[in-house]
Every structure is written in C-alpha cells, then in structure tokens.
Amino acid sequence: MNLPATGRRVLISGASRGLGRALAQAFAENGDRVAVHYGSREEDARATLASLAGDGHVLVGGDLSDPAGAADVAERAAAASGGLGGLDVLVNNAAVNLPHPLADTSYEDWADLWQRHVAVNLLATANLSHLAARRMIDQGTGGRIVNIGSRGAFRGEPDHPAYGATKAAVHALGQSLAVSLAPYGIAVASVAPGFFETERVAHRLSGDEGAAIRAQSPFGRAGTAEEIAAAVLWLASPVAEWASGTVLDLNGASHLRT
Structure with missing residues (x-):
C-alpha cells in the first residue's frame, strides 16, 4: 500500500485558527491538498484557506457533534466534485475546552459541559475516524x-476535568484503531501537547500567569503551534x-511520564 509523500488529500477538523491553521499550512506547504473544516468560525476558516500554499484546497463547514453532521x-x-476526491490523511483537531471546576460549577452546568466535551472531543473524533478509515480501506492505498x-x-x-478525561479517551481510541487498522495500511497516532501559544491563550501568556506558564518547561517558554504541526506532519508521513x-508527548519536558 503506497501512501504518497506529497499530494495527499488531508481533512483537518477545527482548522479555522490556532493549531488547526498551523496544521493546514504545514500540510499545504508539504504539497498536500487540504480540506479546512470549521464549526462556526467561517470568516476565520476562510482566512486559513486563503493563507495556504498551492491550490486545490477546500472549505467544509459542519457540526461534528452531530453524527449526521460529521458524515456530511x-x-x-x-467528494469528487467540490471536494478532494478522496481522503488519505485525517487530523482530528476539533475540540472544546471550557472551564468547569467542580466546586464552582452547578450540577446542571456540569452535566451540560460534560456532554459537550464528550460530543466534540471524543465522539466526533471517533465518528470522523470511522468515516475516513472506511474511505481509506475502500481506496486500498492505506x-x-x-x-x-x-x-x-x-x-x-x-x-477542565472533562477536557482531560476526553483527551485520555482520544489517546486510548487511537491505540485501539492503530491495532485494528494496521492490516489495511492505515497508521494511527496521537500527540499530547502541553501549553502552546495561540491567539486564544495570548492573554494568559501576556498576563500575570504568563511567567508561571513559561516556567512549567525547563526551556522557560511555551510551545508553538508550528512545533505541534511539524510533529503531526511527520506522523502522517509515509516513513512514520x-x-x-504512539502517543507523542510535545510539552518541552514540562510533564514526564513514567
């Protein structure tokens, strides 16, 4: 099963800004064609699309928390018309991360926020993985x-306990799929980033807690979206x-697993 090094058809969920944008740019600069997915930030997603090198990229909006929306x-x-004409790579990046410390969160809000995190972070990842893998299997090229x-x-x-729990589940899902999809030439891996800079967290880095965040790593800084994207690009490559x-730690030695 011959997966090309470039010219691949890549779907990136949650690619309107931040890490999603950096991922889309990394794959486009590699010579791949990218489907830029967005949930509600269409204007940001169009800015991502406009920033991509090369051509043949497409914009795809939709609600991944709904199974029918994920399928769409x-x-x-x-799609052969208006899409990429197949899928070779899926990057599951879409996620929600909303604060809900137990002691300060009502039960009603707690239950609602858990449902939202599970629907987007875990179930959308599982559903898109199924949909993409079935296409890869039918294509026969890994x-x-x-x-x-x-x-x-x-x-x-x-x-953010629901965020941590759903991301742990995503890691476990990836390992299960790695075993089940290997016979079809489909490799599945995950990355586990620590704190990294995006526009969404810029206020935290520039505010009072910025120094403490940077001190989490012995390098004395936060990571960058481009560093995470480079690792994802390698994991998606033929040589990986x-x-x-694997679950690849990308946290600047801020947390070491034993």
Missing part, C-alpha cells in the same frame, strides 16, 4: 489518522508507519 463533513471533504490529544490526559486538569499506536 466527511462526504463533502472527500492512510494516516493523527489525533490531537493533550498533556492534561496524564497530569490532570482540575479546572512504525510509529502507529
């Missing part, structure tokens, strides 16, 4: 699925098949 996104991304997990899956997220099943 995958179908339009892979493929790659890379999941964006989190350091929080290992060290805990006291103010033997990394299938």
Whole structure:
C-alpha cells in the first residue's frame, strides 16, 4: 500500500485558527491538498484557506457533534466534485475546552459541559475516524489518522476535568484503531501537547500567569503551534508507519511520564 509523500488529500477538523491553521499550512506547504473544516468560525476558516500554499484546497463547514453532521463533513471533504476526491490523511483537531471546576460549577452546568466535551472531543473524533478509515480501506492505498490529544490526559486538569478525561479517551481510541487498522495500511497516532501559544491563550501568556506558564518547561517558554504541526506532519508521513499506536508527548519536558 503506497501512501504518497506529497499530494495527499488531508481533512483537518477545527482548522479555522490556532493549531488547526498551523496544521493546514504545514500540510499545504508539504504539497498536500487540504480540506479546512470549521464549526462556526467561517470568516476565520476562510482566512486559513486563503493563507495556504498551492491550490486545490477546500472549505467544509459542519457540526461534528452531530453524527449526521460529521458524515456530511466527511462526504463533502472527500467528494469528487467540490471536494478532494478522496481522503488519505485525517487530523482530528476539533475540540472544546471550557472551564468547569467542580466546586464552582452547578450540577446542571456540569452535566451540560460534560456532554459537550464528550460530543466534540471524543465522539466526533471517533465518528470522523470511522468515516475516513472506511474511505481509506475502500481506496486500498492505506492512510494516516493523527489525533490531537493533550498533556492534561496524564497530569490532570482540575479546572477542565472533562477536557482531560476526553483527551485520555482520544489517546486510548487511537491505540485501539492503530491495532485494528494496521492490516489495511492505515497508521494511527496521537500527540499530547502541553501549553502552546495561540491567539486564544495570548492573554494568559501576556498576563500575570504568563511567567508561571513559561516556567512549567525547563526551556522557560511555551510551545508553538508550528512545533505541534511539524510533529503531526511527520506522523502522517509515509516513513512514520512504525510509529502507529504512539502517543507523542510535545510539552518541552514540562510533564514526564513514567
């Protein structure tokens, strides 16, 4: 099963800004064609699309928290007309991360926020993985699925417990799929980033807690979206098949697993 090094058809969920944009740009600069997915930030997603090198990229909006919505996104991304004409790589990046410390959160809000995190972070990842993998199997050329997990899956997220729990589940899902999809030439891996810079967290880095965040790493800085994207690009490459099943820590030695 021959997965090309470039010219691949890549679906990136949650690609309107931040890490999603950096991922889309990295794959486009590699010579791949990218389906830029967005949930509600269409204007940002169009800015991502306009920033991509090369041509043949497409914009795909849709609600991944709904199974029918996920199916529609995958179908339009892979469509022969108006889409990429198939799928070779899926990057599951879409996620929600809303604070809900138990002691300060009502039960009604707690239950609602858990449902939202599970629907987007876990179930949408599982559903898109199924939809993409079935296409890869039918194409007969193998493929790659890379999941964006989190350091929080290992060290805990006291103010964001549903985020930490769903990201741990994403890691486990990736390892299960790595075993089941290997016979079809589909490698599945995950990355577990620590704190990295995006526009969404810029206020935290520039505010009072910025120094403490940077001190989490012995390098004395936060990571960058481009560093995470470079690792994902490698995991999605033909030479990374033997990394299938891995959960790659990308946290600047801020949290070491034993």
